[in-house]
Structures are given as structure tokens and as C-alpha cells.
Amino acid sequence: MIKAHPDQSxxxxxxxxxxxxVGAISLIRLSGAQAISIADLASGGTxxxxxxxxxxxxxxxxxxxxxxxxxxxxxxxxxxxxTGEDCVEFTGHGGILVTREILTRLLECGAAHAEPGEFTQRxxxxxxxxxxxxxxxxxxxxAQTRLALRAARSQLEGALGKKTSQARDxxxxxxxxxxxxxxxxxxxxxxxxxxxxxxRVADVLQIVKLLLATADQGRILREGVRTVIFGEPNxxxxxxxxxxxxxxxxxxxxxxxxxxxxxxxxxxLNGLPIRLVDTAGMREADDQIEAQGIQRTVRQIxxxxxxxxxxxxxxxxxxxxxxxxxxxxxxxVLNKCDENExxxxxxxxxxxxxxxxxxxxxxxxxxxxDALHFSQTxxxxxxxxxxxxxxxxxxxxxxxxxxxxxxxxxxxxxxELAAIDLREALDALGEIPGKVDTEDLLGVIFSNFCIGK
Numbered sequence: 001m002i003k004a005h006p007d008q009s010x011x012x013x014x015x016x017x018x019x020x021x022v023g024a025i026s027l028i029r030l031s032g033a034q035a036i037s038i039a040d041l042a043s044g045g046t047x048x049x050x051x052x053x054x055x056x057x058x059x060x061x062x063x064x065x066x067x068x069x070x071x072x073x074x075x076x077x078x079x080x081x082x083t084g085e086d087c088v089e090f091t092g093h094g095g096i097l098v099t100r101e102i103l104t105r106l107l108e109c110g111a112a113h114a115e116p117g118e119f120t121q122r123x124x125x126x127x128x129x130x131x132x133x134x135x136x137x138x139x140x141x142x143a144q145t146r147l148a149l150r151a152a153r154s155q156l157e158g159a160l161g162k163k164t165s166q167a168r169d170x171x172x173x174x175x176x177x178x179x180x181x182x183x184x185x186x187x188x189x190x191x192x193x194x195x196x197x198x199x200r201v202a203d204v205l206q207i208v209k210l211l212l213a214t215a216d217q218g219r220i221l222r223e224g225v226r227t228v229i230f231g232e233p234n235x236x237x238x239x240x241x242x243x244x245x246x247x248x249x250x251x252x253x254x255x256x257x258x259x260x261x262x263x264x265x266x267x268x269l270n271g272l273p274i275r276l277v278d279t280a281g282m283r284e285a286d287d288q289i290e291a292q293g294i295q296r297t298v299r300q301i302x303x304x305x306x307x308x309x310x311x312x313x314x315x316x317x318x319x320x321x322x323x324x325x326x327x328x329x330x331x332x333v334l335n336k337c338d339e340n341e342x343x344x345x346x347x348x349x350x351x352x353x354x355x356x357x358x359x360x361x362x363x364x365x366x367x368x369x370d371a372l373h374f375s376q377t378x379x380x381x382x383x384x385x386x387x388x389x390x391x392x393x394x395x396x397x398x399x400x401x402x403x404x405x406x407x408x409x410x411x412x413x414x415x416e417l418a419a420i421d422l423r424e425a426l427d428a429l430g431e432i433p434g435k436v437d438t439e440d441l442l443g444v445i446f447s448n449f450c451i452g453k
Contacts, residue, residue, distance in 0.1 A: 012110065012112065013122075014038075026092055085126065090102065171429065175422045218386045219387075225372060228307050230307065231311055236335035310333045311333070313335060316342050404421035
């Protein structure tokens with residue numbers, strides 16, 4: 001369970017919280033019961049004599065009293081800090097060596113090396129944030145697009161945790177009512193108890209299903225839309241990829257079979273991370289290496305979220321390609337529309353563009369956005385995008401709620417069985433914000449963080 005107060009027995013941790021390398025400034029962070037006293041040893045008493053949350057000039061001294069660096073020191077008294085513990089932050093000059101020397105000095109004074117994500121983990125353990133907000137921190141750091149940033153910000157502000165907690169609270173009240181009904185059958189609690197309980201469970205089930213519906217959006221925002229560019233040789237697949245990237249990544253040649261392997265890059269398109277995959281041309285292979293490239297193309301198509309089929313608008317319309325089984329969205333792209341379009345394409349719905357002069361790329365961008373239902377209007381104001389862990393818990397909650405609902409709607413069923421299902425749903429919902437025992441999850445979640453966060 002979440003601990004309401006900081007554990008005084010935990011070691012005081014220290015870490016460099018700014019990126020590795022040379023920069024204007026660096027940040028070193030301390031957190032724990034001894035943070036202020038350790039900072040005092042390293043700064044000649046500056047930390048304890050500073051007002052909380054006020055930046056103060058300070059020097060960091062080595063064990064012989066020589067200055068290592070000077071900069072700005074800020075203290076944060078528990079519980080009014082990021083971790084809920086006493087914290088000290090020192091901002092100094094951004095050299096690699098001087099920053100390491102400061103950290104070494106803090107370790108000499110009694111601090112321990114922080115593990116990846118340990119500061120945020122302590123914030124969770126001390127009740128400053130729930131588990132979804134902790135995950136939101138990582139999403140915020142790794143966000144590559146505007147929409148991903150918006151979703152991470154929403155999660156960091158507690159949107160997902162609030163929704164699941166509200167659903168859990170409603171379910172807890174429902175379970176209490178059901179168990180009272182079971183324990184005191186002689187008491188006429190409410191003649192409509194069965195119907196009322198079913199309605200409440202149905203309401204919670206609806207919330208769970210709405211959250212589950214954001215799973216694809218969450219995966220796309222975090223991992224990108226796997227977009228496979230495919231077609232026959234020499235239709236402009238590599239040119240299309242280079243144009244979307246804004247630089248020459250793939251080799252462009254009039255010689256068929258130039259692309260032998262898949263090439264993968266990520267772009268930001270209308271706020272969406274698009275993971276572009278350029279593939280070998282689909283045709284009868286002339287040699288074993290090209291055949292392997294075409295087999296890789298087939299595998300990429302099977303795993304795609306979006307397929308961009310590129311064809312040459314100046315050539316006669318070919319037969320429909322025989323594609324492997326896929327649920328991906330399929331968009332047809334007519335390239336070389338700066339030249340005369342072949343009459344066989346007349347009336348065909350497609351995205352017409354020219355990789356040579358750049359015409360039609362706005363249409364392509366808008367078509368991708370609309371096909372994926374990721375416009376600002378589609379995204380709406382709720383901006384909740386669950387991850388794989390949330391999806392697993394919500395799926396379990398959904399199964400349990402549906403089972404409970406079926407039992408409640410059956411007048412011949414045992415209400416105690418429904419109560420068991422509701423308890424399972426409660427546990428599943430509680431796992432999301434971390435309101436049940438989640439020790440096994442913590443190592444997995446926080447190990448993905450950078451040190452110092």
C-alpha cells in the first residue's frame with residue numbers, strides 16, 4: 001500500500017538530474033532524511049540556514065575546504081517537495097568533470113547513488129502522486145509530438161487516476177450495498193436493490209470500456225504509427241520517404257531493386273509520431289538477396305498500422321496487389337502527378353502528389369490524420385491514453401464486471417458470486433493508480449526512468 005509519510009530509514013539519495021554532457025548549467029539533486037545535513041557538510045552550512053524554496057548562492061567544498069564549484073542551492077522541506085522528503089538541489093556550471101566532482105563530494109558526505117526513477121518512486125511511495133502520474137512523468141520526458149505531450153500532461157495531472165479512482169469508489173459503494181443485502185436478507189433494505197446494483201455496475205462498466213477504447217491511441221502516441229510504404233519498383237517509394245523526412249535517407253535510383261532491406265525512421269506529422277518503413281519493391285525477385293528483401297516487406301505489411309501503396313500515375317493501372325492478411329488502414333498514393341496521368345487512373349480515389357515538386361503533400365498529411373482519427377477534434381478534451389499495463393488491468397476489470405452483471409440480472413443466481421466478481425474488479429481497478437499492493441510492478445515501471453528523475 002502507499003505509505004502516507006516518508007520512511008525515515010531510507011537512505012538519502014543523490015544523482016545528477018541534468019543530461020550527460022557539456023552545457024551551461026548542471027543540476028544535482030538530493031532527497032531523504034539527511035539531505036539537508038549532507039548538503040550542509042558539502043556547502044559549509046548553507047542548506048540549513050536557507051529559507052525553503054528560496055534560491056541562494058552557495059559554494060560546494062571538498063573535504064579540505066577547497067571550492068569545487070559555485071552556484072545556486074535550493075532547499076525543499078518535507079512534505080513540500082517532489083518526493084515528499086527533505087530535498088536539496090544545486091545548480092552549478094555544466095561541465096562533465098565538475099558535476100561528477102560535486103556528486104562524488106555528496107556521496108562522501110553520506111548520500112547513496114540514486115537508482116533510475118528513484119526520486120519519482122519515492123514521490124509515489126510517499127503519497128505525492130499515484131502510479132499513473134508516475135508513468136505520466138516518463139511519458140512527458142519521452143513525448144515526441146504535441147499530442148503525445150498533451151496526453152502525458154493530462155496523465156501527470158492525474159486525469160486517468162481520477163477516472164479509475166472514481167469508478168473504484170462507485171464500485172466499492174455498490175459492493176458494500178450488495179454485501180449488506182446478502183448479510184441481512186431479513187431486512188428490507190430496498191425493494192429495487194437488485195436493479196439499482198445492476199445499474200451502478202453497468203455505469204462502471206461503461207467507464208471501463210471508454211478507457212479501454214483509448215488503448216490504440218495510447219500505443220500510437222507512445223510508439224508511433226507503423227506506416228509501411230510499399231509498391232512496385234521505381235514508383236517513388238524511397239523518394240516519398242525522403243520527402244517526408246526532409247532529407248535523403250533512402251537511395252533513389254532508376255535501377256529496379258535498389259532497396260534490398262527495410263529502412264525505418266520517425267517523423268512528426270500533424271502532431272502524430274509516424275514510424276515510416278521504406279520497403280523493397282513488390283515483384284518477382286531476380287536474386288536471393290532481393291527475395292529476402294521482399295519477404296521482409298511482406299512481414300512489415302502484416303505488422304503495419306497504416307499502408308501507403310505508391311504507384312506511378314504515368315503508367316497503366318496495374319492489377320490489385322495481393323497483400324498478406326492485415327487490418328491496417330490502406331491509402332493509395334499516385335506519384336509523378338506533375339506528368340501526364342494515364343487515362344486508366346481516371347475516377348480512381350487516391351492521394352495525388354509529386355515527389356519531384358512537392359505538390360500534394362499537404363493532402364497526404366491531412367489524409368493520414370483523418371484516416372487515423374487523430375485530428376484535434378477527434379482527440380477532444382479528455383486526452384486520456386492508457387498504456388499496456390492499464391489495458392491489462394482494465395480488461396480484467398471488464399471481464400469481472402460483465403460476470404457480476406450477468407449474475408445480478410439472473411434472479412436465480414447466488415449474489416455472493418457476484419460479490420466475488422466485484423471484488424476482483426475492485427482489485428483490477430486499484431492496480432492502475434497503485435491503490436493495492438503493487439510492489440512487483442514498481443521495479444518494472446521505474447527501471448525505465450533516467451537516473452535523477
